[in-house]
Amino acid sequence: xxxxxxxxxxxxxxxxxxxxxxxxxxxxxxxxxxxxxxxxxxxxxxxxxxxxxxxxxxxxxxxxxxxxxxxxxxxxxxxxxxxxxxxxxxxxxxxxxxxxxxxxxxxxxxxxxxxxxxxxxxxxxxxxxxxxxxxxxxxxxxxxxxxxxxxxxxxxxxxxxxxxxxxxxxxxxxxxxxxxxxxxxxxxxxxxxxxxxxxxxxxxxxxxxxxxxxxxxxxxxxxxxxxxxxxxxxxxxxxxxxxxxxxxxxxxxxxxxxxxxxxxxxx
Numbered sequence: 288x289x290x291x292x293x294x295x296x297x298x299x300x301x302x303x304x305x306x307x308x309x310x311x312x313x314x315x316x317x318x319x320x321x322x323x324x325x326x327x328x329x330x331x332x333x334x335x336x337x338x339x340x341x342x343x344x345x346x347x348x349x350x351x352x353x354x355x356x357x358x359x360x361x362x363x364x365x366x367x368x369x370x371x372x373x374x375x376x377x378x379x380x381x382x383x384x385x386x387x388x389x390x391x392x393x394x395x396x397x398x399x400x401x402x403x404x405x406x407x408x409x410x411x412x413x414x415x416x417x418x419x420x421x422x423x424x425x426x427x428x429x430x431x432x433x434x435x436x437x438x439x440x441x442x443x444x445x446x447x448x449x450x451x452x453x454x455x456x457x458x459x460x461x462x463x464x465x466x467x468x469x470x471x472x473x474x475x476x477x478x479x480x481x482x483x484x485x486x487x488x489x490x491x492x493x494x495x496x497x498x499x500x501x502x503x504x505x506x507x508x509x510x511x512x513x514x515x516x517x518x519x520x521x522x523x524x525x526x527x528x529x530x531x532x533x534x535x536x537x538x539x540x541x542x543x544x545x546x547x548x549x550x551x552x553x554x
Contacts, residue, residue: 290339293385294332301335301381302328308373312366323360325353331374338378338408350412354419358427367416375409440469448480449551451544455488463499467506474510481551482507485544487518494530497523504537514538517547 294301305328306313316327330353337346357367382401440462443451452470474482492500507514516538527533534540541547 294335301377304380305331305373305377308376309370312370315366319362323356323362325356327370334374334412335378338405341404346408346412347415350415351419354416355423358420358423371413440466442473450479451483451485453485458489458492458496460495460499463496467503471506471510474512479512481513481515483515483517483547485517490520492523497527504534515541515547517541517544
C-alpha cells in the first residue's frame with residue numbers, strides 16, 4: 288500500500304491521534320472555523336498529503352494562503368504553531384506504524400531520506416506561513432498608516448479655488464513632509480488658487496519644522512497659489528523671532544480662520 292493510500296485509509300485514526308497531541312488547539316477548532324472559515328482537520332490532511340507526496344509548489348501556495356487567512360482574522364499564532372507541530376508528531380507516529388506493517392522499520396537507508404523530506408516539507412510550510420502572515424500584517428499596518436496620514440492632512444474645499452488645511456496636534460519633520468507632499472499635490476489636482484493653512488491647533492514647532500514650513504510656503508507660491516496662514520500660536524511666533532526668520536512676504540497672515548474666510552469669501 289502506498290503512503291497516500293495508507294493515510295487515506297487511516298484518516299479517522301490520524302485525526303484522533305492529532306487531537307490528542309494538540310491539547311490546547313483541539314478546544315479552539317470550532318472557534319477558528321467560525322472566525323476564519325478555516326477547517327483545521329481538513330487542512331491537516333491536505334498538509335500531510337503535500338508533504339508525503341513532495342508537492343512543493345502546492346505546499347508553498349497553501350502555506351501562503353493559510354498565513355494570509357490567519358493574519359486577516361487575527362488568529363493566535365501560538366495555536367497554529369502548536370497545531371503544525373502536533374501534525375508533525377502525528378505524521379511520524381503513523382510513518383512508524385506504516386513501516387512496521389510493511390516490515391521496513393529497520394531500513395536505515397530509507398529512514399534518513401524520508402526524515403529529511405518530511406521535516407523539510409513541514410518546515411517549509413511553517414516558514415512560508417509566517418512570511419505570508421507577516422507580509423499581510425505589514426501591508427495592513429502600512430495601509431492604516433497612510434489612512435491616518437491622509438486624515439492628519441485634510442484639505443477641505445471651500446469653493447472652486449479656495450481650500451482650507453486645518454492642522455491639529457504635534458507636527459514633526461515627518462508630518463511636515465507629508466503636509467508638503469499633500470499640499471502641492473492637491474493644489475495641482477484641484478487647481479487651488481488660495482490655500483488657507485490654519486495653525487490654531489498647533490501649539491509648538493521645533494526649529495527644523497519651522498524651517499520646513501518656510502519651504503512649504505515657498506512651494507505653494509511656486510505652484511501659483513496664494514498661502515494664507517491663520518491662528519499662529521505665540522510660542523511659535525517667539526521661536527521664529529529668536530531664530531530670526533519670518534514668513535514675511537511669503538504668506539498673508541490672519542489672526543483666525545474665521546477672519547480669513549470672511550475676507551476671502553466676501554471679496
